[in-house]
Amino acid sequence: MRKPRRIVTGHNVQGKSVVLFHDEPxxxxxxxxxxxxTDQTPASIRGNADASDRPVRLQPPPRGSLFRYFxxxxxxxxxxxxxxxxxxxxxxMFASIGAHDVLVDTTRHPAMHRTRSIDYIILLSGxxxxxxxxxxxxxxxxxxxxxxxxxxAWANHGTxxxxxxxxxxxxxxx
Numbered sequence: 001m002r003k004p005r006r007i008v009t010g011h012n013v014q015g016k017s018v019v020l021f022h023d024e025p026x027x028x029x030x031x032x033x034x035x036x037x038t039d040q041t042p043a044s045i046r047g048n049a050d051a052s053d054r055p056v057r058l059q060p061p062p063r064g065s066l067f068r069y070f071x072x073x074x075x076x077x078x079x080x081x082x083x084x085x086x087x088x089x090x091x092x093m094f095a096s097i098g099a100h101d102v103l104v105d106t107t108r109h110p111a112m113h114r115t116r117s118i119d120y121i122i123l124l125s126g127x128x129x130x131x132x133x134x135x136x137x138x139x140x141x142x143x144x145x146x147x148x149x150x151x152x153a154w155a156n157h158g159t160x161x162x163x164x165x166x167x168x169x170x171x172x173x174x
Contacts, residue, residue, distance in 0.1 A: 004024060005022075006024070006035050008022075008050075010047075020048050027055070031070050031072070032068050033069045034066065034067075034068050035052060035068055036067045037061070037065065038060075038061075039051075039063070043065065055098075056097050057097055057098045058102065059102070059116060059117055059168065060117055060169060060170045061170065062170055064169075064170055065168060066166075067168075069165050070164055070165075071161045072155075072156040072161065072162040073156060074156045074157070075156055083110070087106065090103065091110075093111075102115055109153040110153075112131065112152065113151065114150065115149060115168070116170065117168045118146070118147070118168075119166050119167065120144070120145075121146075122164065123145075123164050126141070127157070128158075129154070129155045129156075130145055130154060131152060131153040131154070149174065
């Protein structure tokens with residue numbers, strides 16, 4: 001799979017538009033690659049600091065946003081494991097990105113989670129299933145999901161990793 005390349009624009013001291021970053025993003029955490037982040041709404045476009053140069057977290061900062069790539073590995077990679085081991089792996093993964101508390105009801109899948117955000121998700125390659133408390137949706141490349149703080153998981157029943165892009169925006173809780 002091709003590594004993500006990002007181009008981030010900004011301004012030089014004369015106020016002219018320039019490329020600030022033309023590189024691979026600085027942080028990746030397992031299957032997630034942070035492209036950019038904001039800490040407020042409206043977002044600041046001042047300064048030239050790399051806003052993604054921070055620890056990877058599942059949820060956006062309060063009043064902020066995250067822009068990331070993420071991959072969903074085929075379920076076949078862990079199908080041989082027992083249910084408890086799969087649940088422990090999911091808990092460890094979510095804890096590593098500061099989100100052990102989002103696993104509110106994992107009855108349907110060990111990675112079912114609910115975030116305090118509105119997420120715009122686009123499937124770029126592969127196939128993945130969006131699992132909800134009631135119902136599933138099979139996704140194909142270029143399908144778009146507006147995920148509004150619901151309990152959900154992503155399941156890849158194919159043989160290749162699925163690549164998705166997500167824009168996560170802080171939201172009010174229900």
